[in-house]
Amino acid sequence: MVTCQHYILLLLLLVSARSTIAQSSAGLPLQPEKLAYAKEVEQEALTKNDTLLMAEAYYLYGKIHVNARDYLTAKRYFLKSLRIVEQRRQFxxxxxxxxxxxxxxxxxxxxxxxxxxxxxxxxxxxxxxxxxxxxxxxxxxxxxxxxxxxxxxxxxxxxxxxxxxxxxxxxxxxxxxxxDSISVAGVSTMLAKVYGFQRKPQAFHYYQIALRIYTALNQTYRQVIIGQQMAQTYLQFNQPDKAYPLLQQASVLYHSITSREFEVEKDFASSYMQYYQQKGDWEKAFEQLLKVRGYERDQMMADRNGAVSRLSFEYDTKKKERQLKSQRRELQLSQQNQRTQHWLLVVLSALLLGTAGTSIAFYRISRKNKRLSQQNAALVQEQNHRVKNNLQLISSLLSLQSNRLGDESARNAVEDSQRRIEVMSLLQRKLYDGDNLVTVNVADFVPELVNMVLEAFEQEQVEVEYQMEPVVMLPVDSMMRVGLIMNELITNACKYAFPDNPKPTLQITAYIMHKTFHMRVIDNGPGFMNTNAPIRSFGLRLIQMQVEQLFGTYRFEKNGSFQFDMTFTLFPPSPFRIETKISKVP
Incomplete structure (x- = not known):
């Protein structure tokens, strides 16, 4: 038996090592008959000017996109429907x-x-x-x-x-x-699944209830699902001989219906694989395993392509919206400038009439300039808000992709990219929530960034010591690069310095001296690189690129702990310095 297992493991490695040529796997299509019905409801709502009927149409569209696994579009339709029914108090x-x-x-x-x-x-x-x-x-x-x-x-x-x-x-x-027999069957199915996990025989009692109801209602598809789940429960009880007849009956029923479901076929393959494993038929178990791997690959490709296409669509839509709004704003500003010029001519003419007319005219001009300044500030705030939302969207899509990945290294790479996006999102949030739109306070930004990374790796027990001036303002571009560098360093510490460390500590120093910004990060781990070796990892290369963009210098040291030092000159000179304070965060 051991030899067979080793043989299977070897074949799996060979299969995984093959070059995976991406197959075009489009998202699931919208169901035409349900889509046609939703359009009929929408048209009737428009004809009757019935908002509640329109809310129902939006709800139907949402369900259709759920079945197509287009969750982003589905959520939009559900929220449209929700706004209407909330106003009408339809609980x-x-x-x-x-x-x-x-x-x-x-x-x-x-x-x-x-x-x-x-x-x-x-x-x-x-x-x-x-x-x-x-x-x-x-x-x-x-x-x-x-x-x-x-x-x-x-x-x-x-x-x-x-x-x-x-x-x-x-x-x-x-x-x-x-x-309500359908609801009885639904809740019975869920209770059966829970009892099955607990290895309790009550599971089969509830499965029989659900199966009787679906059989009486002639719902073949539901009978297939219950048969699958009952067989899976028998396999959990390590009773393959009772599971196999149920799998066979469910398979026959499934092939008697015209529709095909991706998840159902995947579950069939997975159940048969477990059955053959328990029976010791490793060759057939391996055949079913290849089918499961194929389904998982197709699902991953579909999810990836769907996510990329939706992201591209979102990006194009947001870009067009920004362009249109920018054009409208420019037109409004142009019209306001023309009116301002008109009033300026009036003021110049009024100068001939006396001091009183001149004072009134300049008062009007000052009010208009103030409004223009407020509008420009609003434009910047709106731009930051848009950027923040887009970064949050990208982070959510990366999180969705990470959860679908089976390969550990691929998932780690996606999660690292997600954390870098979250660094940018954190900076945008600081700009959007603050009054200053061009600079960021290091003492406010760095601790929140550190806590975010430590929480992501579940390393909240790390003792962090900060030595930073209370007010050190950096330009947005410089702060972005410092934040990316800090994210890579803390991520590295969480991966290599803290897991086996009984008392992990982290020291972060930041100050400005003679127009030069200094930053030092020290952890009490063993370090992760030979400082004389060429740079190969993406994280180290990213640190090097960011320091080069800042026209700065950096170095790594290992003296019983791991230390990173970086300096760069500020342009223009930094704001005033305040006496250094040391704070500790548990």
Missing amino acids: DKISRIYSRLSWLEREQTNLTKQLEYAQTALTYARLGTQKSLMAAFQSMSDTYLTICYDSLVINRKHPLEDSLFYYAKQSEQIAYKLK
Whole structure:
């Protein structure tokens, strides 16, 4: 058996080593019949000028794009629908949309937002009907299932597991009260899955309930899903002989329907792989494993292409919007300048009439100039706001891509890129929230950046000592490069210096002397490079490029700890210096 396992491992490595030629894998198409119905509802809403009907059309469009896995567009439609039903105080519909938004956040692994939307859905559902309340309880139980999932898989008690069962039982109770068989089947399926994770036989009782309902309603597709899940549960109980007939029956049913679902076929391959593993048939298990790998690769390519196309579309749309707004602003400024010139001529003419006319005219001109200055400041604020939103969008897309990647090195590379984007986003937020639009205070920016990186690597226990002047203002461009350098250094420390360090520490020094900015970063780790070796890693190359752009110098030292020093000259001279203070952050 060991020899077979080694053989499989060798083949896997060979398969993984092959050059992966990218296949054009477009996103899932929109369902034409549902799209046609949504357009009919939208046209009827326009004809009748019915806002509630228009909200329903937006909701239908959102569901259609969910099925196509275009979550960004789906969320836009749900939010459009939400704005209308909130104004009309349609509590059931409000709750329904928040439940949908909670599901979308689950698909993008944002547990905090998922729970927030589910709780909001429950709040509105308490003001509506019993059916709405049942759906909200179901959304809450789904949320807690997501939170407890990792613990359930390894059969370990989670602190929030009681909440999961509470909301599931509440939903089940209302479903039986309303005699809503579909909802009974849905909540029974979820309870069966949870009991299956816990290795409890109650799982099969709930699966049988769901299967009877779907069989009575002649819902073949749902019967396939239940058959798959029951077989998977038997495999979790290490009973492959009971799982195989269910897989065979589900497969026959699946091929009797015309539609094909990517996830269903992937689950079939995964279940058959586990079955053959438990039976010791390694050759067939390997064949199924290759199918699973193929499905995962196709899914990754589809997600990547969809994310890239949506990002490109978003970028082009935002770019056009900025161009149009810029043109309108320029036209308004031109018109205002013409009016200002007109008033200037009036003022010059009024000079002949006396001092009183001159004073009034100059007063009007000063007011106009003040408004122009305020508008220019508003333009800069709006630009910063747009940039911040675009950076947040890119970071979210990178997070989505990272969660889909199976290769550890690829996921680390994407996560490193995401953190660099977050450094830029943090700087934009400082500009947007502050009063100064051209400079940033180092003492405000650096600690927040350090905390952000430490939290990302779960290294909050690191003791950080800051030696920085309270007011050291750097231009935005210089601060951006300093922030990228700082991000690379702290990231390196979290990867190599802190994991096996019983008492990790970090020292950060920043000050200005004789028009020169000095920065030093020290960690008590072993270091990560030979300072005399050529630079090969992307992080080190990035540090070198940023220092060169600042026309500065830098060096690394290893003397029982790892130390980085950097200096560069400020243009123009820096603001005044204040006495140095030392602060410690636990």
